[in-house]
Amino acid sequence: MKIIHTGDWHIGKQVNGFHMTEDQAFVMEQVFEIIEEEKPEAFVIAGDLYDRSVPPIEAVELLNRALNKIVRDLNTPVIALAGNHDGNERLEFASELLTNSGLHIGGLIKRQCKKVVLQDGHGPVNFYLIPYAPPAVVRELFEDSAIKTHDDAMRKIIESIHEEMDVNERNVAVAHGYITYRSDKAKEECDLEFSDSEIGGIDLINASYFDRFNYTALGHLHGPQKVGSDKIRYSGSLLKYSFSEVNQKKGLTIVEVSEDGSVHVRLKAFKPKRDFRILKGKMDDLLKEEVYTLGNREDYIKVVLTDEGELIDPVAKIKGTYPYFMELQRENKIAREKATNIAADFRDKTRLELFNDFYKDMKGEECSDEARRLMEDIIHEIEREGDGL
Helix, strand or coil, X not given: CEEEEECCCCECCEECCEECXXXXXXXXXXXXXXXXXXXXXEEEECCCCECCCCCCHHHHHHHHHHHHHHHHHCCCCEEEECCCCCCHHHHHCCHHHHHCCCEEEECCCCCCCEXXXXXXXXXXXXEEECCCCCHHHHHHHXXXXXXXXXXXXXXXXXXXXXXXXXXXXXXXXXXXXXXXXCCCCCHHHCCCCCCCCCCCCCCEEEHHHHCCCCEEXXXXXXXXXXXXEEEEEECCCCCCCCHHHCCCCCEEEEEEECCCCCEEEXXXXXXXXXXXXXXXXXXXXXXCHHHHCCCCCCCEEEEEECCCCCCCCHHHHHHHHCCCEEEEEECCCCCCCEEEECCCCHHHCCHHHHHHHHHHHHHCCCCCHXXXXXXXXXXXXXXXXXXXX
C-alpha cells in the first residue's frame, strides 16, 4: 500500500506578524500535484492541521478546500488526527458522518482508538489513530491514577491497541508527540531534531511502544526525520515556520508498505513561494544591490548585523530593501547572540508558551517540567469548560 504521510500544516499560522496562509495555499497546489502523480491509497495528516484551537476563517476555508480536493476530486482517503494545536472537540465534530465520504478524523482520544481499515491488492491495512491528549485526559479516561506523563499515557493507549491488534495483518499507527528510543534522556540529549516553532507536550515518549506496528506516522516535530529506522518517521511541517528550520527540506513522505509488512520510504520536496534565509554582515554591505539580488528578494529574512557601533533606525533601512524582513539580531560585544523579534504578536503564541514566557520573566529561570505539565492540565480543564482564557 502506498501512503503519503504529512503533518503539522499549522493552517492559519502567523510568523513574526506575517500571515502564512498565502504560502500554505501555494504549497497545497504542489500537494495536489504529487497526489495525482503518486496515486496513493491513503493520505495521512499526523496532527496540527490548524495552528490554534479556534482558527481564523481563512484557515478554515483553506483546509476545507484542501480536504475537499483530496477526498472528492482526487478520490484519495484522508486519515487525520488532532495535534496539540488543534481543538480536539472541533475536529471530532461530524467525524462519523465524514468517514462515509473517505475523510477519517480522530479528534478525541478514546479507550478504544479509532481504527480505519483500508484495502489494497494484498489485503487490509489497519490504521490506528492516536490524537494528542494531555496526561490528565488519559488518566481520567482509563481511570488510572498512575498516569502522570505523556510517556505513561502513550504506554496505556498502546497497551489497549495491542489487545485487539492482529499482528498477522499490516498495522500503521498515527500519533503526535516527542517520540524517541532515548526517552530516558533530556530533550537536549535525545536523537531528535527540534526547532523553535514546536510547542506542546513536553515529555519524551519511548518509541519502543510502536515496535509492533509496520509503520508509525508521526507529527509534532517540524524536521523530516526517522526515529531509529524508517518504520517510525516524522514527516515534518508543511512549511518552515522559524529560522531554526532554515536548513530543513519540507515536503511529503511517500511510504510503501509491502505485502510482507516491510516499508520503503522516499521524500518529495516542495518549492515554497518564499523561503527562509539568514543574512549576516555589516549594514552597508547587506543593502548593496549585488547582495540583495543574489536570492529571492521576497524571501523571509533574518538579518544578523556585525556592525560594532550604533546604527540609526536599522529596521526601517532593512525593510526598505527586504520587504519580508522578519528578525534582526545584533552580533557585537554588547549584545552577542541576542535576537530581537520584529513585529512579534502575543496572538502567535499558545497559552502554554505565554505561561512559559511569563514564568521566565517573573522568576528569571526556565519553568520546570512538572510545573509545565501542571499548567498544561489546568489549561485543558479550562478549555473543556469553554474557550475562556
